[in-house]
Amino acid sequence: MTAICNVHERVIDAPVAAVGVLLDRLSAPNDPIFPAPAWPRMCLDGPLAVGADGGHGRIRYHVTAYEPGRRVRFDTPPGGGLRGYHELTVAPLDAEHCRVRHVLECEVRGLVRLQWTCAIRHIHDTMIEEIFDNIERAAADGVTRPTRWSPWVRLLHRLAWARPQASTRPAAAQLIRTSLDRTDYEDAYRMELLPGQPRDPAAWTGILRDAFPVLAQAGGELLLDVNTAGLTARASILIDERYVTLSTAVKADGLRARLYWGLVKRVHPFMARTMFRRTHRRLALAAPSAGERSRTASLGASTAGSPNAG
The missing domain is CATH 3.30.530 (Alpha-D-Glucose-1,6-Bisphosphate; Chain A, domain 4)
Structure with missing residues (x-):
């Protein structure tokens, strides 16, 4: 058995409230931060709330803690080769900045240890950084350095893509x-x-x-x-x-x-x-990212609501 602690964090040039509302839309049909369609979208069996079950792709989990606008925690079900939790939090730094943080703590056993080392970790790290990219796209003025895929991640992505x-x-x-x-x-x-x-x-x-x-x-x-x-x-x-x-x-x-x-x-x-x-x-x-779609929708709504619209 191997214990894993994987941490990602980023400072966002936006108020905590602006990022918190994005967190609250996680898994919704108009989810602005999960990196779909490049990766399998997050789906839950109901609204984001304690007790909701779901996952993305073959990764399954359920919501065990939720503080609107601040924190959500997902625990993996027992019996799998990867057992633990991952948690996404938003914390204020000052009036115009906040920190987003993702923590994965789990134990891996059996063949999953090799899968984690060779594939899962690389895909996980890329997806989390893309979540942060989407938060910046939707809440700030864009991403200074968008996440780039390594050749290995590109190969894994190509091999794992769904089949007709x-x-x-x-x-x-x-x-x-x-x-x-x-x-x-x-x-x-x-x-x-x-x-x-x-x-x-x-x-x-x-x-x-x-x-x-x-x-x-x-x-x-x-x-x-x-x-x-x-x-x-x-x-x-x-x-x-x-x-x-x-x-x-x-x-x-x-x-x-x-x-x-x-x-x-x-x-x-x-x-x-x-x-x-x-x-x-x-x-x-080639599709717009979740953050780009969210920002476009927000700008469209603002334009439609403007007194000068039409």
């Missing part, structure tokens, strides 16, 4: 459903739509790499003509409240098309999932 899940074609995908009079092959894959990722399906056409013609767009769905080598094929990109879904429909007319598809369909699922996953990750990394 096979699904049935959504009922809302009406364009592809009516695009062909018959189909010899259909499939669909979906991934969670993350905060900050584009809601316009046209932004996701990079999944297919080539510049295929757009046939139609309606109701959050984009239909593409992906005909090739005699195949009549369509691809649909559908955005709904929770997911982005890539659907394919193929009709093989003629001997050449059937022979070609007989070979290609063996690698098509792998290629579709690989390109989908790569685009999903690229758009997540």
Whole structure:
């Protein structure tokens, strides 16, 4: 068994009250500080309060202490290889400055000791510093030195990124459903739509790499003509409240098309999932940070409330 004490802190050029309200929105749908979508977002089974359960990614915990605007503590459940707590606090320094501090104290055992040394610690340190970055973005005038990922963290991030899940074609995908009079092959894959990722399906056409013609767009769905080598094929990109879904429909007319598809369909699922996953990750990394989204929303609200607005 190995005991770990990991501490991060930073002085923020903002009053404690301005930072405290950000802390109180942790895990909310408009969470301004947790570094999603680059990392799995924090989700709890209810509002931030003592007793709430949840986590981020595969890390699970529950809230054991909460002082609004000042402190929140999460304890890990018993029985895991990593047992302890992590705590985020905000303390005033003077009228215009405060200190944010994150403490992780835990015991690791078994294989988790190696995982902590090789991977978890590097990811944890990066995420905590990005939380501090977002606090500065949202409460102060921006970040002087944004956190930079090491090559090792980039590699870990790439390897751990979520993978598309096979699904049935959504009922809302009406364009592809009516695009062909018959189909010899259909499939669909979906991934969670993350905060900050584009809601316009046209932004996701990079999944297919080539510049295929757009046939139609309606109701959050984009239909593409992906005909090739005699195949009549369509691809649909559908955005709904929770997911982005890539659907394919193929009709093989003629001997050449059937022979070609007989070979290609063996690698098509792998290629579709690989390109989908790569685009999903690229758009997540290109999305505005939580702090930037919060600041933009605050500025928009201030402008809308101005007597001169409109």
